[in-house]
Amino acid sequence: MDHIHKFNSELTELPFTNCCVCEVNFSESGVKYVVEKSFKRVSENVQYSIYEYAICWNCAQTFQEKISPESNQTIQNYFLNELSNRSPRFFDENQDPIEVCLSECMVKGTNTSELTEYTICGVFRGGQFSLEAMPYVLSSEVLEEIAEQLSASTKDEMDDFRETYLGGPPELEELFKGRPVVFL
Numbered sequence: 001m002d003h004i005h006k007f008n009s010e011l012t013e014l015p016f017t018n019c020c021v022c023e024v025n026f027s028e029s030g031v032k033y034v035v036e037k038s039f040k041r042v043s044e045n046v047q048y049s050i051y052e053y054a055i056c057w058n059c060a061q062t063f064q065e066k067i068s069p070e071s072n073q074t075i076q077n078y079f080l081n082e083l084s085n086r087s088p089r090f091f092d093e094n095q096d097p098i099e100v101c102l103s104e105c106m107v108k109g110t111n112t113s114e115l116t117e118y119t120i121c122g123v124f125r126g127g128q129f130s131l132e133a134m135p136y137v138l139s140s141e142v143l144e145e146i147a148e149q150l151s152a153s154t155k156d157e158m159d160d161f162r163e164t165y166l167g168g169p170p171e172l173e174e175l176f177k178g179r180p181v182v183f184l
């Protein structure tokens with residue numbers, strides 16, 4: 001089962017083609033890039049896309065450098081601590097690792113189908129999943145726990161990024177104010 005379509009744009013129903021910041025074309029340049037999509041579920045089968053974007057690796061790094069070293073460390077420590085508390089994953093041979101990764105919150109283990117707000121993130125090159133990193137799901141619970149530990153200036157940088165590049169529906173933007181962008 002191919003899961004790559006889950007990372008298509010909800011607006012165009014096609015794969016992302018360009019970086020939202022520098023507009024480099026992904027297939028022409030062959031650069032590595034990240035796609036993040038956030039959803040709000042209103043019923044078992046209905047969910048809305050809150051925002052989505054694709055950013056090239058260079059622009060993601062530039063953004064990361066704008067964030068304070070303390071905040072970058074905080075985010076890294078959060079994942080190190082949380083993931084070291086989870087038992088290691090073993091995939092049996094009939095399981096598609098990508099499907100498993102997309103089926104639950106990477107940190108909390110909650111089934112994606114039970115999450116009312118969540119983000120999916122994947123790393124790509126040439127329209128395919130990059131072999132360097134598995135895609136993952138983060139629940140809003142995780143995003144809030146990270147946000148609680150970030151400085152006000154970091155949250156401002158993240159809100160600026162979202163306002164500049166994402167232009168989500170205003171009524172939903174509030175939901176994500178102060179939340180981390182997850183490609184870091």
Ligand SMILES: [Zn+2]
Pocket residue numbers: 019020021022023024055056057058059060
């Ligand atoms: Zn870029």
